Amino acid sequence: MASIVVCLPNTSVTSINHLSQFPENPKSLILQKCKTPKDLRQVHAHLLKTRRLQDPTIAEAVLESAALLLPNSIDYALSIFNHMDKPESSAYNVMIRGLAFKQSPHNAVLLFKKMHENSVQHDKFTFSSVLKACSRMRALREGEQVHALILKSGFKSNEFVENTLIHMYANCGQVGVARQVFDGMSERATVAWNSMLSGYTKNGLWDEVVKLFRKMLELHIEFDDVTMISVLMACGRLADLELGELIGEYIVSKGLRRNSTLTTSLIDMYAKCGQVDTARKLFDEMDKRDVVAWSAMISGYAQADQCKxxxxxxxxxxxxxVDANEVTMVSVLYSCAVLGAYETGKWVHSYIKRKKMRLTVSLGTQLIDFYAKCGYIDRSVEVFRAMAFANVFTWTALIQGLANNGEGEMALDFFALMRENNVKPNDVTFIAVLSACSHACLVDQGRHLFNSMRRGFDIEPRIEHYGCMVDILGRAGLLQEAYQFIANMPIPPNAVVWRTLLASCKAHKNVEMAEKSFDHITLLEPAHSGDYILLSNTYALVGRVEDALRVRSLIKDKEIKKTPGCSLIELDGVVHEFFSEDGDHTHSKEIHDALDEMMKRIKSLGYLPNMEDARLEAEEEESKETSVLHHSEKLAIAYGLIRTPLQTTIRISKNLRICRDCHNATKIISRVYKRTIIVRDRNRFHHFEDGLCSCNDYW
Incomplete structure (x- = not known):
């Protein structure tokens, strides 16, 4: 280890001279009165001058102050340590601990090695500190070597050391070994149980957390707030509301609600168990709310799909x-992505840059997903390229974003680049690449990728992968092959697979296959309104009007509810919501006037409303046309036209698949008004510009 030269201050030690007498034992002076590095340098200079630094107790106090108490003084501590003649174990302990905690765990391990080579006696503090350094680096091999030395040195039964061993193994992913250490302990205090619970928590083994806690209750082991925080976290992940409520009642009965960390854990648990209103009540009742509490509540809303x-x-x-942290930003960006709230999300990105927040994998991946879901896939790629490290989830988010935005071939290029970077794809990655093949009509590539899952990547295809293949074949018009593919599936097809084929039958006007698909759906589950509409539209497209009307009448007869179409548009940070034939908006008259003008202009260029897309209840021809012209996305576009400057891009989010009429109308609107219009529907993105759509009418 390289030595660092001690730099003594040139100025006189004025503050020391003001002391009436330098104390005989200056330890308290060093540890309590030295508030800055300058104070410590002055005391250090006096100790050197009077040769009192040769006293190990005093030297260690100086080291402790520099290595542990004062900020940015670890190098100064090293310089003092390296000039000590024969430092004792306590001096080594201070330095190993300081290095482990001051972002230098690697140097802590090296110093431990030097200590061992110099035959300096280890103690429980030495082992605990070096194990923490190994834990922080996830240095399993070095941790195992330290463990062997612990056994050899006779510290096997020291609870202080064993707790740190549990922590080290769990942090290195060896939770089974951590449990062996735990089970082998002769005595286990609450701290040991908490170490093991923390280990399970770090590894996401939520069932084991609950099991171990129940074991604590059986054995009447006393638990504390640290225990409850781990268990509440597990209850949230497992949706174990019953146990979570029991802990909540205990917290109230013991008067622990003032513990903000515990209350925040309760908020998180209730939110994850779907009890968002209860979580909000707890949040509102908190005396002080730190960033963790705010983040827990915001995350709770996001996870409950209450993104607004x-x-x-x-x-x-x-x-x-209250300054946001990474957890806040991830939840907010997720909500922006769901709502298509581009302006808010863009502001969040600028906030991240302004606060110089590190672009972690989690934050970067969510940014990629946000931009992709707002139709700005180029910015997703920019964020991806700016990230220092990307894991499989990051690559998958980018590939899925490219697929949804109609960049199928680019998605496959990034998949190839992912393989070149030795990142192993997972099952979700294959859903993304197969989706890319589907949207871009890349049939041969889709077949090859599907067949490579088992052979090349040892991934067993799930029902979603089979559904993707049916979509690839069906969209391409290979309906018979798609039907045979379903018949040969090694797992039973679900209603979603048959529904996928039904949609393709409508697109390719194949009545016979549509009827078969519909029959299979009804055998598996009650058909929903979308299934009837798909079959009805297939009949209508081939001129079988009576059959189309018969199927549509079944929706009324069976009292099947149709999911209302809903479109969102964000303006000035506010998300506006529109439903078909909506008249409730505060600017409703202005919007409908703009809509009438918009329809008049596009009709002059040949637009004719498609009556097949009228609502079911509309019977008169005029009523049907009004229904089609007042679809939610048309209302949202009209509002965007009157509320945004000329040439501004209009972004719409739709909860259902965009209908053929709105698709045709939006193409013409983009040309008439010289606007780029981005519509995100349930399946993909449509980028309308100058009368064309990025999907090439293939959706």
Missing amino acids: EALDLFHEMQKAK
Whole structure:
């Protein structure tokens, strides 16, 4: 280990001279009165001058101050340590601990090695500190070597050391070995149980957390707030509301609600168990709310798909002047992605840059997903290229984003690049690449990728992968091959697979196959309104009007509810929601006037409403046309036209698949108004510009 030269101050030690008498034992002076590196240098200079630094107790106090107490002084501590003649174990312990905690765990392990080579006696503090360094680096091999030395040195039964061993093994992913250490302990205090619970928590073994906690209860082991935080986290992940509520009742009965960390854990548990209102009540009752509490509640809303509420709470957090952290940003970006709230998400990205937040894998991946779901796939690629490290989830998010935005071939290029970078794809990655093949009509590539899953990657295809292949074949018009593919599936096809084929039958006007697909759906589950509409439209497309009307009448007879079409548009950070034939908006008259003008202009260029896309209840011809002209996405586009400057891109999010009429109308609107219009529907993105759509009418 390289020595660092001691730099003594040139100035006189004025603050020391003001002391009436330098104390005989200056340890308390060093540890309590030295508030800055400058104070310590002055005391250090005096100790060198009076040769009192040769006293190990005093030298260790100086080391402790520099290595552990003062900021940015670890190099100064090293310089002192390297000039000590024969440092004792306590001096080594201070330095190993300081290095382990001051972002230098590698140097802590090297110093431990030097200590061992110099035959300096280890103790429980030495082993605990070096194991923490191994844990931070996830250095399993070095941790195992330290463990062997512990056994050899006779510290096997020291609870302090064993707790750190449990922590080290669990942090290195060896939770089974950690449990062996735990089970082998002669005595286990609450700290040991907490170490093991923490190990299971770090490895996401939520069932084991609950099992171990129940074991604690059986053995009447006393538990504390650290225990409850781990268990509440597990209850949230397992949706174990019953156990979570029991802990909540215990917290109330013991008067522990003032413990903000515990209350935040309760909020997180309730939110993850779907009890968002209960979580919000707890949140509102908190005396002080730190960033963790705000993040837990925002995350709770996001996970409950109450994304508008998540963004509203984030705006409240900004007003409260609480700085967001990475967890907050991930939840907010997720909510922006779901709602298509581009302006808010873009502001969040600028906030991340302004605060110089590190672009971690989690944050970067969510940014990629956000931009992709807002139709800005080029920016997703920019974020991806700016990331220092990308894991399989990052690559998958980018590939899926490219697929959904109609960049199928580019998605496959990135998949090839992923393989070149030795990142192994997972089953979700294959859903993304197969989806890319589907949207871009890359049939041969899709077949090859599907067949390579088992052979090349040892991944067993799931029902979703089979559904992707049916979609690839069906969209390409290979309906008979798609039907045979389903018949040969090694797992029973579900209604979604048959529904995928039914959609392709409608696109290719194949009535016979549509009827077969519909029959299979009804055998598996009650058909929903979309299935009837697909079959009805297939009949209508081949001129079988009576059959089309008969199928549509079944929806009324069976009282099947149709999911209402809903479109969202974000303007000035506010998300506006429109439903078909909506008249409830505060600017409703203005919007409908703009819609009438928009329809008049596109009709002059040949647009004719497609009555097949009218709502079922509309019977008169005029009523049907009104129904088609007042679809939610048309209302949202009209509002965008009157509320945004000329040439501004209009972004719409739709909860259902865009209908053929709206697709044709939006193409003409983009040309008439010289606007780029991006519509995200349930299946993919449509980028409309100058009368054309990025999907090439293949969706």
